[in-house]
Amino acid sequence: MGCLEQAISRGKTLSTxxxxxxxxxxxxxQDLGRxxxxxIGISANGAGDQNSARLANTLVGNADGAALIEIIASELMLTAHSDLLIAITGAAKKVEINSISHNTHETLVVLSGSTVFIPAPKSGQRTYLAINGQIKAPAILGSVGPDSFLDFGQRLVSGMKLEIETQFNAGLMGSDFSLFRFNxxxxxxxxxxxxxxxVGPDADRLKAGVAGLAGQFTVLPQSDHVGMRxxxxxxxxxxxxxILSRGVPIGAIEITPSGELIILLRGRLLTAGYPVVAVLTRSAIDQASQAIPGTKISxxxxxxxxxxxxxxxKEEALGKLSLRVAQAFSTRGxxxxxxxxxxxFNS
Amino acid sequence: MAKLIAEHICHEYGDSGILVDFTSADYEDRWQQAQALGNALRSSAEPGLVDVVSTYQNVFVSFNQLLASHKSIMDVIEKLIESKPAPRVATVFNIPIAYGQEYGPHLEFVAKACGLTPKQVIELHSGEDWTIRFIGSPVGAPFLDGPKIPASIPRLTTPLARMIPGSVALSGFQTIIYNAPSPGGWQVIGRTPVQLFDLKQNPPVPYHPGDRIRFKPISQREWDAWNKPFHEVRL
Incomplete structure (x- = not known):
């Protein structure tokens, strides 16, 4: 049962x-992908920085995989026409609500009529905005996230309205306007x-083995959500x-015939025939997705x-935070x- | 027929993946073993299993580290590796294709690489069935082995940023069909007007590994008549 049905069955006040x-x-x-x-030959895609996306949703009481907004190397300004409970994670360092600066990585209340401005990040490139409830957006194969091969995705453009089914409204706050401080x-x-x-299965394709990966590499501008060059x-x-084409993991570090390194990211094709000399850890994949061209990588x-x-x-930290959020929400009723x-509920 | 005990090597493939490499001498055996293991894993409902990519001679298994480990998944693989391929009657799909000209801009190049005329390449390519070895990306692309191509076809030196959907392309001795407007590095020799990937159908592609494809050359004039979703096509 989805949030929507659950809310209706409980007779709570769900509003748009x-x-x-x-x-x-x-x-x-965006969401966590497919x-x-x-x-059937469909790539994973989904939020580049999965941990930050899950964190944002956790802070507003949503499921990890709920739809949220991904802002890539740019800014977002919006007006709330309803009361909202939001959280911003990832690259942005600050968020302005009616020109007052607030911390990211916290649960924030936005009153109807407020302007929310998320400036472009100075370092890192992916910022996540989660809103308590369910963002109304069409899905394909179980995900609202973009897939360029499927020619699918919803880009936010100025003037556009977005609807969210939520039970949040400022009336729930009573006289307690104190902020959350999850820190x-x-x-x-x-x-x-x-x-x-x-270490990857083809590390022996490097004369020096994985030791050959020592040194500093630079992220090239041709990088995207499919791969980082x-x-x-x-x-x-x-x-x-x-090497005959075979399945390749997200995070695979491949060597091209010209000796160039490519790191596969979430939009990668499922199969490839280049040697895989190493594979990024799950956390490193999130970090890599935040790296802008010019970033030095070791x-x-x-x-x-x-x-x-x-x-x-990482999982333990997220789990602990989710319990604190649940506790804080319960305390406020x-x-x-x-x-x-x-x-x-899983922690 | 796959040997009962399939020779293989399991590699750790990142913190949440395993790559199984089948190593028996026969290519057909290796492919059958990979497909059989892939099918067995997909229907195993093993907790923590995220996805399975079975290809020519490999199976890539990804898992959720919170629910499974390299060890637990490798144990499952060892248990399932002797599964016999489920007997399946192969379906043959007739796929109309317009070769050359704007539909297949690299036909001349491929002909030259093979030491053949473009017409001979068309006859070779459409003269026998191709076997679907696996389905991969982009978007349900069938990876095909088939008629003996005289020379290994090199990839494009600069991949195309946007393949026209339906493009039929060669690389090495293989053919694929690009179902979606993705980037691609294979040499395009023709294009099918039929839309093979259709989200209104379940599954969205009509074919499975082991099925066969026969390309039926059509002329430019016949293009419009075939330009529709696959399930509406009767060949």
Missing amino acids: ATIQVERAGYVVV SGLAA FPAPNYSSEIGLLAT LSGVDLDLVVAGE LEVVSMEVARRELAQ WKQLLSPDHAS
Whole structure:
């Protein structure tokens, strides 16, 4: 049962909130993408920085995979025509509500008539705006997210109105207008990043093995959600036979015949025939999706154990936060704002 | 027929993936083993299994690390690896195709690479059935093995940014059909007017690995008559 049916069955006051887009750069309706569809040749896509998207939804009481807004290397200004409960995560450092600056990575109340401005980030490139409830948007194969191969996606443009089914309204707040303070650490993006990876099946195609990946690479401008192209280091390759096309993971670090490195991202084709020398960890894939052209990248190959621990820590942090959000909502008598699929119910 | 004990190697493939490499001497065996394991995994309902990509001789399994591990998935693979391929009667799909000219801008190049005339390439390409080895991206593209192409066809030096949907293209000894306007690096020799990927159908592509495709050359004048979704086509 979706949030909508659940709310109706409980007889709660679900209403349609509206936002009007005033100014939008490259902004899309997004979610975690389409997974499990390899049998019909469909790529995963979805939010580039999955952890930030899940975090934003968690902060507003939504399910991890609820539709939200992804703002890519640009800004968004909108007017709320209804009361909203929102959270902003990812690259943006601040959000202005009626010209008053607020922290990102917190749960924020927006009153009807307010203007919300999310400035373009100075570092990092993907910002997520989650809104309590369900953004009304058409889906294909289980996802609202864009897929350029399917010619599908919803881009936000100025003048456009977006509707959200939500149970939130300022009346729920009573006289308590105090802000939430979850103080979840906001990530720092920088022009030099280190990405963790584990050894891939074709590491022996590098003369020096994965040690050959030492040094600094630069993200090239031809990078997109399909793959990130890197330049910088001359790789010494072993001459070896062709590799027959096979499935490739998101995060695969491939070497092209010309010795260039490509890191596959969420829009990648499902199969490829280039050697895979290493694979980014799940967290590193999120980090990579935030890297703008010109970013200096160093790769560190770690053991599977280190990769697992890194992921477990991220998951634990998200789980703990979800419990605090659920607790805070309950204390205010806002239990109905929590989706039955909110992360707190699995933590 | 796949051997009962399939020779294979399992690689860790990132923190949430495994790559199975089938290594027996026979190409046909390796493909059957990969497809059989892929099918068995897809119908296993194993907790934590996210997706399965089975190709010519590999199976890539991705999993959710919170619900599964390399070890638990490898154990499942070892259990399923001896599954026999489910017997399936192959369907043959007749696909109309306009070769050359604006439909197949790289036909001349392919002919030259093969030491043939364009007409001979068309006769070769449409003269026998092609076998669907697997379905991949972009968007339900069938990856086909078929008639013996005299030379391995190199990829385009600069991939096209936007393939016209329906483009039929060669690389190596293989053919694929681009169902969607994706970038692509294969040499386009023709185009089909039939829309093979159709979201109104379930599944959205009519074919499965193991099915066969026979290309039926059509003239430019016949194009409009065939320009429709596959389920409306009767050949």
